[in-house]
Every structure is written in structure tokens, then in C-alpha cells.
Amino acid sequence: MRRSLLVALVVLPFLASCTKKNAGNEIVIGHYGSMTGSEATFGQSTDEGIRLAIDEINATGGIKGKKIKLITMDDQGKAEEAASVVTRLIEQEKVVALLGEVASSRSLAAAPIAQAKKVPMLTPSSTNPKVTEVGDFIFRACFIDPFQGTVMAKFASENLKAKKVAILRDVKSDYSVGLADFFAAKFKELGGEIVADVSYQGSDVDFKAQLTQIKSKNPDALFIPGYYTEVGLIARQARELGIKSTLMGGDGWDSPKLSEIGKEAVNGAYFSNHYSTESKEPAAIDFMNKFKAKYNKQPDGLSSVAYDATKMLIKAIEASPEIKASAIRDQLAAVKEFQGATGKITIDDKRNAVKSAVVVQVDGSNNKYVTTINP
């Protein structure tokens, strides 16, 4: 009895892992993202954006008579998990294209797999330049960190008139380190001074020591290119220590949790983002209305780039002569002047999106539009 149980235990996982056969009238697209974990709102917002776009195309009959089926898998916000779910999406679910991730570290873990299996991967919002450098099957629908860093450096020196800026970066995150470097380089070029450049590690909760160090340098602004959970805590502790500098960051701040954790400490802070809910573009207004009708809430920046990325992918699949990974790749590479909710997107020869960025100001749970900066 015991032995047969044991055998069953060993055999079951293998049985369960048998490849599923796809029905011929479906196009399967995979999405991997942090549906749970410390950046859970990233994956959830992205998934909402993707589903909105897919429901729209399926309502009009799909592509060439085939409906699109989305399979979302949770990587729990861990790079190693991202690699394994992507392998599963490709090997077992037989997806023709992949959407994901938000965090660059996780996109970087998954990209080599997609590249090796020759499945096009389109990341909606990983901004680290290294992601698309992995290979010719990796694309993105958002701007890259050198641009985002430039935007915030310009904003700090021209709009905020800041002379001295301190940087607090997450050394564990490719996104944060890259963005901090690009910001620092541009800010120095513009004549500013980086008075302190200190680091923390994602999932830390105590930042007082770093902030005490920063406080003594008395900077005009503090640039924190991190993710919202840590940023919320950093902002609180900075204000507790009596740091009055303006806080600035990147698109990693874009989450309703930011103000939940940071409370009034994050009010008045600026960050660069993919889009603003106060945008007057017809495509953006159209997207916002659809999103509100479906989910009954305001979309954040990540939902909007995810929506655009999915639309781009759908367009590429439509334009492909046959529904095959390599054909879709070629069509993705050819995207030009695509009008999305987050602006006009053109894929350049490095498979990056050329598009504008907005700077928004945190005001409670809303983000007020400040300015748009073009590439």
C-alpha cells in the first residue's frame, strides 16, 4: 500500500506535465508577471491592460477567424521563477508570443529563454537597455532608462532648479542601478552636483542610516529610482528624519500602493511615467473610458503600456502571413508610428520603442500631470 502510494506520488507530476494540445482555432499568447509578491500591483495592472486589449479583438471576431487565448502565469516577483514559468509557457502551452515582465531583472532572466526558443517576447515596461540587447526576438513597448534618466535629470535641473541631488539606489535591481547611472551622468552634464550616491537592497525596511548620511549633505532633491514598496518606506523615513528635499523617481513608483505606504510623505514628489490619466490625446481618452467601463477604476501607467504592447502584438500577428513565431517577430520589428494610449510608438533597429515620457506629481492616490518630454 505504502509503496503504491509512493509510486503514485512520483508518477503523478509527470502525468500532469504531459503537453496539452492546442485547439487549432486559437492563438495562444503567454503573459508572465508578478501577480503576487512585493511588486504584485505591477503584474496585476499589466494583466488588466493585456486582457482589455485581447477582449476587444476577440469581441470583433479575433484574428483571421481565430480567437486569442491569454495564459497568465505568476512569477511571484522572483527572477528564477520567471525563467521557469517562461519555459513552461513556451514548452507546454506552445505560445506564439510572450508578454512580460515589468521589472527588468525578471525580463532579463526570461529573455535568453525566449531568444533561444525563438519566440518573440515583448516587454511592456522593462526599461533597462540590456533587456532588448539579449537578442533579436526581444522587444519593448516603453522608453529605455537612458531616456528616462535624461528626462528626470533635465526636469531636476530645469524645472526644479536643483543644484545638489542625492541618489538612493537599489543595488539588487538592474533597473534601479541603470536608471541611477543614467540620471547621474546627465545631471552632471547639465552642471549639477551629485552630493551623495548611496544604496539599499530591495526588501530592506530600515533606511535610516542611508538617509542620515544624505541629510548631512543637505541636497535640493533626492532621486530614488526604486520600486514603490521601498520608496514608500524611504519617503516616510526621510520625512521622519527631517529631510525636506524634493523626492523624485522613475516609473517603478507607479502603483496605488505608493501613497498607501508612503502616506503624506510622498505627496509632492515627482516621477517619470509612461502616461498620465490627465492626457488629452484621443487614443488615451478612449483607452481610459474602456478601462473604466471594464474595471471600474483609473488605469495606471503600467496598464496603459501593457494595453499598447498587446495592441502592437495583435497588429503584428494580423500582419503576419502565417501565425508563426518568426513571422510575428518580423512584423513586430516593422512597427512604425503606432498610435497607442501612451503616445506614438516606433520600434527602432535595437527593438526599443521611441516615444515620449511624462512627468507626474504625486497627490494622494492621484498623479497630477506636470509635463511631457519628447525623445
Add this chain to the structure above:
Amino acid sequence: MEDFVQHIINGVSLGSIYALIALGYTMVYGILQLINFAHSDVYMMGAFASYYTAMFLGRDNQPGVGTLVILLVASMVACSLLGLVIERFCYRPLRKAPKLNILITAIGVSLFLEYFAQVVFGADPKVFPSVLNDTVLAEMNGVQLKSSDVTVLAVTVIMMLILNFVIYKTMLGKAMRATSTNMSVASLMGVNTDKIIAFTFIVGSSLAGVGSVLVGMKYPKIDPLMGMLIGLKAFVAAVLGGIGNIAGAVLGGLLMGVSEEMVVGYLSSTYRDAFAFGILIVILIFRPSGLLGKNSVEKV
């Protein structure tokens, strides 16, 4: 200089929290010679218990002493119940088994609690309710002393004093010390050792509960894996001070907190954990029984 003083204040406040959790490790070790790896997850459960209590009572945004007391009680009750259950169903059946079995069980319980919490509460971080209005008590040359720092230190010291009183001044404490010295002889003398061990788990776990509310107050982000690193550091603190020694746990916690802040403040945050565990290695080489621990000869 101002920096230095501020680092000390921050470090003492962080160290007090390590100390509270270290007390739980040290008590259980003192009695059972068991490193209770599940302790850090009991602490995490305490944070969630007080979080949901606050939500349920609608006290998630009413900072005040009342809220602090309610949350402390909720967390302590939840933690001691959990500690009791773990002791009764996971450790007691193994009391006669080799030490290694119970140690591995402790790791199993720890993993179970971590992943159980991820399933039940979700893996995304929750925002802990505001417990106390943080006010600046004193400010000199830009150095701030906050009410939260003082509260944390005060609670830790009070808990340590109560614990010392219970252990050295009451019959219950005498029985605990007897059980710790020699369990079989203590039971021959009429001490109900099972009860004493259960009591130790209740006390240790409720201290973790206190720690979780204080951490939630200072760093209002709680998630199912929040206990891992802080538990490890508190364990190091307990070993540093001499595991099994109450004052040693507090001393170890404070030392860890201050040295960590100094490392981050003057070197780099990259070395924060490396330094914490580096201390452990050095102490184990030169004083294997910790700073305040007594050298004991292993009886064979």
C-alpha cells in the same frame, strides 16, 4: 558628530526589535536546547493577526495608545496560541527523539507557516495601520529623538525586566530554571515539565507578537516572508549575547542594531548583512558561548 548620534539612536531602536525577537529564541533554547526556527514565522503571524484585528475593528487609521494596546494584545494572544499549538503538536511528540529530528521539524514548521501565509494572506505586502502618532521628543543640532524610537526601547526594556522578574523571583521561574538545568531530575522533583515548556513557548511567542507590532509601527510594510531575515538576525543576536541568557539577548540585539546602522552609514548597505553574520563568525571563534554566556562542558 550629529550623524554619529543619529546613527546610534537609529541603531538602538532597530536593535531593540532584534532583542525582543532574540528573547524568544533564547528562552526556548535555554529550556529545550532547541533553536526554534519557527519563531520568526510566529512573529510574522503576529503582524498579520494585529493587521486583521485593526481592519476588523476599523482601527486602521486611529493612531493612539488605545490602538497600540489593542494591537499588542491581539498579536500577543495570537502568537502565544500559535506557539502553544506548535509546541503541542510538532515538538512534544518528538521530545524523546534525537535533537536533530526536532530541529528539522522546526525548519519544516517555519516553511509551512511561510507558505501557508502566502496562500491565505497573499504574497503582496500589506500596509500596517498607523499605531502611534510619531512626534519629535527632542531635537538638537538636527539630531532627532522620535517617540517611536523611545517606545520601542521602553517596551523592550520593560519586557526584559518582567521576564527577569518571572524567571528569578517566582515559583514558575524557579521551575523553569530547574527544567532548563535538568529536565528529568526536575520532573522527579514534581515539576510538570510539559506545562513549563508550554509556558516557555507562550512567553517567547508573545514577545515575538510584541516585536511584530513594534516593527509594523516603525516599518509599516508586512508580508509573509518578513520574518526570514529579521529572524535570522535576531538569532545571531541571541548567539552573540550568549544563547540561553536573557540579558545577553538584549545586549546582542542592541549591538547588532547599532553596528548595522554604522556599517550602512559609514561603509555601504551592501555589507549590512555580511557584517551581521561576520560578527557571528568572529564571536563563535573567540567566545563560543557568546558575550554573556557561560562556558559549559558537554557531558558525554
